[in-house]
Amino acid sequence: MTNKITVTNLYKIFGNSPEAAFDLLVRGDGKEAILEATGATVAVQDASFEVAEGEIFVVMGLSGSGKSTLVRLLNGLIPPTSGQIMIDGQDVAQAKGDMLRQIRRNTITMVFQHFALFPHWSVVDNVAYGLKIKGVAPAERREKALAVLDQVGLVAWADSLPGDLSGGMQQRVGLARGLASDPQVLLMDEPFGALDPLIRREMQDELLELQKKLKKTIVFITHDLNEALLLGDKIAIMKDGRFVQVGTAQDIVSNPADDYVRAFVADIDRGRVFTAGDVSNVPVTVQLHTDTAEDALRRMEESQLDALYVLDGDSVSGVVTHRDVSAALRQNGPGNSKLSASMITNFSAVNEGTYLHELFGPASAGLPIAVTDVGNRLLGVVETQAVLAQLDSESTQPPTPHQPATGVPDTDSRVSHTKEVVK
Numbered sequence: 001m002t003n004k005i006t007v008t009n010l011y012k013i014f015g016n017s018p019e020a021a022f023d024l025l026v027r028g029d030g031k032e033a034i035l036e037a038t039g040a041t042v043a044v045q046d047a048s049f050e051v052a053e054g055e056i057f058v059v060m061g062l063s064g065s066g067k068s069t070l071v072r073l074l075n076g077l078i079p080p081t082s083g084q085i086m087i088d089g090q091d092v093a094q095a096k097g098d099m100l101r102q103i104r105r106n107t108i109t110m111v112f113q114h115f116a117l118f119p120h121w122s123v124v125d126n127v128a129y130g131l132k133i134k135g136v137a138p139a140e141r142r143e144k145a146l147a148v149l150d151q152v153g154l155v156a157w158a159d160s161l162p163g164d165l166s167g168g169m170q171q172r173v174g175l176a177r178g179l180a181s182d183p184q185v186l187l188m189d190e191p192f193g194a195l196d197p198l199i200r201r202e203m204q205d206e207l208l209e210l211q212k213k214l215k216k217t218i219v220f221i222t223h224d225l226n227e228a229l230l231l232g233d234k235i236a237i238m239k240d241g242r243f244v245q246v247g248t249a250q251d252i253v254s255n256p257a258d259d260y261v262r263a264f265v266a267d268i269d270r271g272r273v274f275t276a277g278d279v280s281n282v283p284v285t286v287q288l289h290t291d292t293a294e295d296a297l298r299r300m301e302e303s304q305l306d307a308l309y310v311l312d313g314d315s316v317s318g319v320v321t322h323r324d325v326s327a328a329l330r331q332n333g334p335g336n337s338k339l340s341a342s343m344i345t346n347f348s349a350v351n352e353g354t355y356l357h358e359l360f361g362p363a364s365a366g367l368p369i370a371v372t373d374v375g376n377r378l379l380g381v382v383e384t385q386a387v388l389a390q391l392d393s394e395s396t397q398p399p400t401p402h403q404p405a406t407g408v409p410d411t412d413s414r415v416s417h418t419k420e421v422v423k
């Protein structure tokens with residue numbers, strides 16, 4: 001794999017005398033001491049990393065750790081104090097004038113937390129904005145903008161105003177605008193930071209879905225470990241301007257480099273405390289013999305689900321996904337698609353007492369996990385995100401399901417800590 005971004009020994013020091021500060025830094029002084037001695041702020045120190053083409057590189061750290069400064073350096077918005085930034089073979093740090101503008105227009109785009117949409121422009125015009133700046137003709141830019149709106153599922157809103165859309169949808173418009181100019185590299189600085197947690201999860205999933213098709217090189221900034229682990233092919237943990245660890249989610253969770261990282265991942269053990277029953281939702285289902293493919297699709301859409309379980313009477317037969325069912329309907333025409341034809345029968349089923357850490361495997365299939373009793377009756381479903389959300393170190397409360405599972409005695413899930421993966 002080729003590297004799209006290569007950063008070598010990058011430093012950024014804000015203040016009047018970065019040279020003096022740099023000398024102190026090399027001598028081994030800390031950020032605080034340097035600020036006191038020189039009035040200069042060390043924002044990024046000695047960062048070196050590579051991002052392969054098509055990879056999501058997540059930078060995670062507390063407020064003030066230097067994440068946004070790093071992004072601004074990558075984008076050429078501010079010059080480094082020292083170090084090299086190569087993007088697509090071009091040295092951003094050395095680029096000036098037209099060259100820099102060219103990189104920023106054609107190679108890189110930014111997606112921010114505050115989507116900064118023009119309120120009086122239609123959605124499609126907002127998306128086409130970058131193309132307009134590039135001088136693309138009106139008809140062509142509308143066509144391109146509509147194509148990316150289609151990719152993010154918003155083509156029906158093309159002529160609406162941003163204010164008519166929910167926060168999550170507006171963020172999708174922001175993303176579409178970033179994608180419209182077909183950049184090589186997307187820089188995303190806490191893009192989902194302002195969204196409420198459920199919408200945020202949806203956006204994370206959508207970004208991953210989209211990325212399967214787009215294969216952009218993405219630098220994604222967050223201070224949420226859950227988000228970092230979910231999205232990152234590689235994750236850098238930043239502290240006081242330094243990268244304290246760079247690795248995959250597995251590397252970081254299983255081998256935290258120091259106490260700082262360990263503190264972030266400490267709560268991972270909650271996966272050994274809570275169970276499937278704790279996070280399961282009331283299942284939305286269809287009947288194998290009496291419901292049609294259209295029924296299944298409608299029910300998924302009503303409940304905003306990507307998949308739902310198919311029952312034969314009381315017992316579970318399989319699971320269907322929105323994607324498969326709609327593809328079958330498209331192919332065979334309305335009324336000609338049997339539910340069973342799209343049904344996945346090798347789904348994961350667990351019991352209520354199964355610990356969450358044992359659900360990571362089943363969750364990797366990307367399908368909701370069935371929570372069944374000994375009679376193969378469906379008690380609830382666990383969405384993949386609910387499993388991954390357990391990696392969130394910020395929440396200290398036991399996880400709460402979206403809706404309480406009906407017909408399930410409250411006490412059951414926590415007393416019977418049996419672990420058993422049925423299928």
Ligand SMILES: Nc1ncnc2c1ncn2[C@@H]1O[C@H](COP(=O)(O)OP(=O)(O)OP(=O)(O)O)[C@@H](O)[C@H]1O
Pocket residue numbers: 014015041042043061062063064065066067068069070223
């Ligand atoms: N233009 C500037 N002038 C002086 N200091 C700055 C400037 N921009 C950032 N800093 C300082 O650099 C350090 C890193 O800031 P930065 O904004 O990169 O952090 P961050 O990780 O993005 O934080 P947050 O999570 O709050 O967005 C901080 O100490 C900050 O005060």
Ligand SMILES: [Mg+2]
Pocket residue numbers: 067068069
């Ligand atoms: Mg920031």
